[in-house]
Amino acid sequence: MTSVTINGRTVEVEPGTTILDAARAIGEWIPTLCFDERQDPFGACRVCMVGVEGAPAPLPACTTQVRDGMVVDTRDATARRVAGAVVELVLSELPEPPASHTELAAVARQLGVSGTRWPGTVHERDHDDRHPYLALRHELCISCGRCVRACDEVQGTFALTATGRGFDANVAAGLDQGFKDSACVSCGACADTCPTGAIAELSLLDLAPEPLHEVTT
Numbered sequence: 001m002t003s004v005t006i007n008g009r010t011v012e013v014e015p016g017t018t019i020l021d022a023a024r025a026i027g028e029w030i031p032t033l034c035f036d037e038r039q040d041p042f043g044a045c046r047v048c049m050v051g052v053e054g055a056p057a058p059l060p061a062c063t064t065q066v067r068d069g070m071v072v073d074t075r076d077a078t079a080r081r082v083a084g085a086v087v088e089l090v091l092s093e094l095p096e097p098p099a100s101h102t103e104l105a106a107v108a109r110q111l112g113v114s115g116t117r118w119p120g121t122v123h124e125r126d127h128d129d130r131h132p133y134l135a136l137r138h139e140l141c142i143s144c145g146r147c148v149r150a151c152d153e154v155q156g157t158f159a160l161t162a163t164g165r166g167f168d169a170n171v172a173a174g175l176d177q178g179f180k181d182s183a184c185v186s187c188g189a190c191a192d193t194c195p196t197g198a199i200a201e202l203s204l205l206d207l208a209p210e211p212l213h214e215v216t217t
């Protein structure tokens with residue numbers, strides 16, 4: 001077993017356990033966006049940063065494995081600043097705030113991020129709504145890759161593809177012909193994992209509450 005101290009509490013975990021899993025096992029909260037416990041960690045968003053004693057900078061909790069004797073501070077001020085800045089940047093690219101029931105809105109609330117200091121170019125609205133059950137709102141996509149991995153790793157359908165780079169990064173169904181004409185089998189795994197509501201089941205879209213807060217522009 002490996003001994004790790006998290007926020008002053010020492011626990012024994014299996015070798016190879018990530019900081020995130022060890023923290024969650026004792027009820028400590030670490031913000032995440034690209035992580036889904038049903039998928040292999042991806043390490044893309046940098047929202048799950050934590051302080052580790054002796055490390056020169058915060059480390060991503062979802063991909064960093066604990067070492068024996070490691071001392072972790074999930075509330076480290078620098079790590080929280082990094083996470084908050086990442087969420088602010090993500091929000092700054094959206095043309096509207098995420099609906100309050102989404103993971104992105106929850107993480108923003110928990111980190112105390114209610115807008116962005118960096119207003120700029122936002123994604124143009126672009127909806128794929130020809131599928132009878134699933135809608136894709138490209139402008140709400142933050143390129144976390146969870147839907148693509150859900151489709152590949154969980155469902156084995158390979159109907160979704162990551163496209164573009166940087167600001168233009170997004171997802172496409174099939175060869176960008178839309179959900180309706182792709183290999184999609186309507187399992188809903190993509191909508192279930194999407195942290196922003198960019199992919200949503202139409203029935204849930206109808207029930208979605210109003211956005212909790214406005215992005216400051």
Ligand code: SF4
Nearest residue numbers: 141142144145147194
């Ligand atoms: S559609 Fe949703 S799950 Fe897929 S990459 Fe974009 S934000 Fe992530």
Ligand code: FES
Nearest residue numbers: 043045046048062
């Ligand atoms: S949740 Fe760890 S890098 Fe995204």
